[in-house]
Amino acid sequence: MAHRITSGWGLHPRLAARVHQVRFPEDLRTLVAAHAPLLAQGNCRSYGDACLAPQVASFLPLNHLLAFDAERGVVHAEAGITLDKLLRFIVPRGWFLPVTPGTKFPTLGGCIAADVHGKNHHREGTFGRYVEELDMVLADGTCLSCSPTQHGDLFWATIGGMGLTGFIYAARLRLRPIQSAFIAMRALRTANFAETCRVFAETHAQYPYSVAWVDCLASGSRLGRSIVMLGDHEQVAEASSDPLLRAHSSRSLAIPFHFPACTLNRFTVRAFNAAYYHRQWRREVCTRIHYDPFFYPLDVVAHWNRIYGRTGFLQYQFVVPFRDGEAVMTEVLTRIAARGSASFLAVLKTMGAQEGGMLSFPLAGYTLALDLSLRDRGLIPFLRELNQLVVDSGGRNYLAKDAILEREQFEPMYPRLQEFLAVKRHYDPRGAFRSLQSERLGLS
Amino acid sequence: MRPRAVILGARSAIAQALAELLGTEHGYDLVLAARRSDQLRPAAADLTLRAGIRVDLLEYDALDTESAACLVDRARGDVGDFELAIQVFGYLGSQAQAEKDTAELLRIVHTNFTAAAVALNHLAGYLAARQAPGGIIGIGSVAGDRGRRSNYVYGAAKGALALYLQGLRNRLAGSGVHVLTVKPGFVDTPMTAELEGLFLLASPARVARDIVRAYQRRRDVIYTPWFWRYIMLLIKAIPESRFKHLHL
Numbered sequence: 001m002a003h004r005i006t007s008g009w010g011l012h013p014r015l016a017a018r019v020h021q022v023r024f025p026e027d028l029r030t031l032v033a034a035h036a037p038l039l040a041q042g043n044c045r046s047y048g049d050a051c052l053a054p055q056v057a058s059f060l061p062l063n064h065l066l067a068f069d070a071e072r073g074v075v076h077a078e079a080g081i082t083l084d085k086l087l088r089f090i091v092p093r094g095w096f097l098p099v100t101p102g103t104k105f106p107t108l109g110g111c112i113a114a115d116v117h118g119k120n121h122h123r124e125g126t127f128g129r130y131v132e133e134l135d136m137v138l139a140d141g142t143c144l145s146c147s148p149t150q151h152g153d154l155f156w157a158t159i160g161g162m163g164l165t166g167f168i169y170a171a172r173l174r175l176r177p178i179q180s181a182f183i184a185m186r187a188l189r190t191a192n193f194a195e196t197c198r199v200f201a202e203t204h205a206q207y208p209y210s211v212a213w214v215d216c217l218a219s220g221s222r223l224g225r226s227i228v229m230l231g232d233h234e235q236v237a238e239a240s241s242d243p244l245l246r247a248h249s250s251r252s253l254a255i256p257f258h259f260p261a262c263t264l265n266r267f268t269v270r271a272f273n274a275a276y277y278h279r280q281w282r283r284e285v286c287t288r289i290h291y292d293p294f295f296y297p298l299d300v301v302a303h304w305n306r307i308y309g310r311t312g313f314l315q316y317q318f319v320v321p322f323r324d325g326e327a328v329m330t331e332v333l334t335r336i337a338a339r340g341s342a343s344f345l346a347v348l349k350t351m352g353a354q355e356g357g358m359l360s361f362p363l364a365g366y367t368l369a370l371d372l373s374l375r376d377r378g379l380i381p382f383l384r385e386l387n388q389l390v391v392d393s394g395g396r397n398y399l400a401k402d403a404i405l406e407r408e409q410f411e412p413m414y415p416r417l418q419e420f421l422a423v424k425r426h427y428d429p430r431g432a433f434r435s436l437q438s439e440r441l442g443l444s
Numbered sequence: 445m446r447p448r449a450v451i452l453g454a455r456s457a458i459a460q461a462l463a464e465l466l467g468t469e470h471g472y473d474l475v476l477a478a479r480r481s482d483q484l485r486p487a488a489a490d491l492t493l494r495a496g497i498r499v500d501l502l503e504y505d506a507l508d509t510e511s512a513a514c515l516v517d518r519a520r521g522d523v524g525d526f527e528l529a530i531q532v533f534g535y536l537g538s539q540a541q542a543e544k545d546t547a548e549l550l551r552i553v554h555t556n557f558t559a560a561a562v563a564l565n566h567l568a569g570y571l572a573a574r575q576a577p578g579g580i581i582g583i584g585s586v587a588g589d590r591g592r593r594s595n596y597v598y599g600a601a602k603g604a605l606a607l608y609l610q611g612l613r614n615r616l617a618g619s620g621v622h623v624l625t626v627k628p629g630f631v632d633t634p635m636t637a638e639l640e641g642l643f644l645l646a647s648p649a650r651v652a653r654d655i656v657r658a659y660q661r662r663r664d665v666i667y668t669p670w671f672w673r674y675i676m677l678l679i680k681a682i683p684e685s686r687f688k689h690l691h692l
Contacts, residue, residue, distance in 0.1 A: 021634065023455075024483040061457075064490035078486060089494055 048403025079109025193224025453533025
């Protein structure tokens with residue numbers, strides 16, 4: 001078995017791993033018996049070390065649709081299927097993902113393990129809410145189906161459980177009906193953070209999808225200035241016709257190599273941020289756009305992570321409760337602006353109530369996600385200071401994006417941790433499922 | 445009526461990529477024949493749902509050459525017909541072991557040549573008698589172009605298969621049944637997963653695309669990826685007196 005260099009989407013850390021291809025469901029039992037400890041690995045779209053382990057079971061070959069209930073809109077599929085493949089099947093049939101992250105390349109299993117959220121979290125919750133059933137292969141090789149009503153402890157530990165409770169072989173996912181593949185979008189330019197928050201508050205009831213792109217290098221009175229994007233699935237008067245339900249096509253661009261060190265610096269990134277902000281010169285724009293550029297704007301550029309060069313980058317995402325949310329967010333944005341840390345994309349969103357998974361990330365409050373280049377050598381200590389701010393305000397970091405969190409900071413962030421560990425020990429007493437992240441955070 | 449193809453050795457990675465391509469882009473109904481064919485149920489369900497084609501699974505052990513006589517009837521099944529037969533199964537085995545162990549030697553030769561020839565013999569008989577356009581695709585290997593110390597047992601069997609296909613092509617030339625010989629280089633499949641230091645590794649999907657395109661264009665012999673034709677030309681051009689001393 002050849003070793004391969006593996007990494008998450010942030011290209012940091014990297015690990016030489018033995019990659020076992022899981023070609024048939026039966027292989028899962030053989031693998032866990034012969035090669036534990038190991039980790040299920042999908043398309044490596046989490047950013048840090050959540051998808052890394054010295055031995056991994058690659059689920060990419062397990063990517064089959066097993067059944068589709070066209071009446072109820074429930075799809076049963078193997079965990080290695082990507083959202084990309086799923087969308088190509090469901091959109092022409094008038095269905096859409098109930099919740100989608102900002103890229104269509106993660107696998108179904110990865111979305112469940114990270115209990116991902118999307119632009120509609122404030123209204124529709126996380127991915128896990130729509131999972132009706134999981135078909136699992138446990139540490140002792142037994143196959144078990146679980147759902148909210150059957151082995152509920154295993155189910156809610158697995159939703160958001162980072163693949164540490166067992167192999168997710170397949171899942172049933174409830175879809176949402178659509179009449180059109182297009183999104184009616186409204187984009188608003190705001191002058192500062194307070195106005196951004198106000199726009200969110202005013203529009204939430206009206207729009208299922210909302211997100212703000214923040215110019216996080218703007219400071220002073222312009223701190224937190226944003227473009228807020230709001231949207232809903234287009235409603236069609238008569239029964240939907242074919243071209244309206246067109247799925248996305250394949251991407252056309254790619255970053256062919258790692259960008260050299262000089263390309264990204266505070267001047268180029270500041271220019272990019274300012275240009276992006278001023279691209280929308282009107283305060284408000286209403287338009288109609290296909291779901292692909294609306295939800296997955298970066299997917300058109302394959303390997304866009306290479307623009308950060310070989311050293312890679314960290315994506316830093318946290319959520320803080322509404323209570324002190326504006327103050328904490330202002331403090332974080334001020335520190336980032338002062339540091340001048342390069343970030344192309346800072347994404348701000350408000351989240352709805354916490355639910356479901358024991359280690360699920362979302363809680364009611366503001367969440368901010370930033371890409372930060374690791375060329376900044378002081379970055380990790382700087383982010384650990386921010387982590388402390390997040391912990392102190394009752395917030396938490398997102399495990400799917402994390403590569404640097406420390407155990408002392410992690411434990412208070414996730415109050416249901418002990419409950420999770422109890423379930424983990426029950427179904428995986430010998431710690432057969434481990435990742436670099438789980439070792440760092442004491443999750444295995 | 446959709447065209448229908450039989451794939452022998454359907455659990456292999458190249459076969460799965462071929463099934464995907466033929467099913468989703470070319471509208472073929474498929475017969476997937478393999479050992480432990482029940483493992484192909486998810487793949488069959490997937491193709492049926494996405495491509496709207498019919499997929500039949502056939503339990504088939506190539507080394508059981510006795511039962512190959514009913515292969516054609518079982519593949520025709522209640523549909524009654526097929527027009528394309530693709531032989532994909534193969535066994536790389538271990539050269540070192542084959543040098544010491546006759547059982548391993550026979551397994552390599554039988555899987556890659558004897559069993560393939562037996563199956564193709566039956567399939568060719570049926571396709572030739574149909575009096576309609578059809579095709580046979582056989583998967584050889586670049587290893588069959590020249591005997592090398594590192595894998596000459598496998599290479600000999602694949603080379604023999606290439607000769608067999610060449611003769612079959614000659615025999616069927618007037619019948620409307622086209623015969624395509626495929627010589628893949630290194631492909632990223634379970635067969636090569638244990639080998640270290642491979643270069644120019646091609647994906648099964650890429651190899652499948654090359655195969656289907658070559659079949660549509662009625663090519664006789666293809667190398668996939670294409671550059672292997674030139675690599676093998678060079679390797680074949682080395683005089684034997686020199687070649688025998690090389691470590692390839």
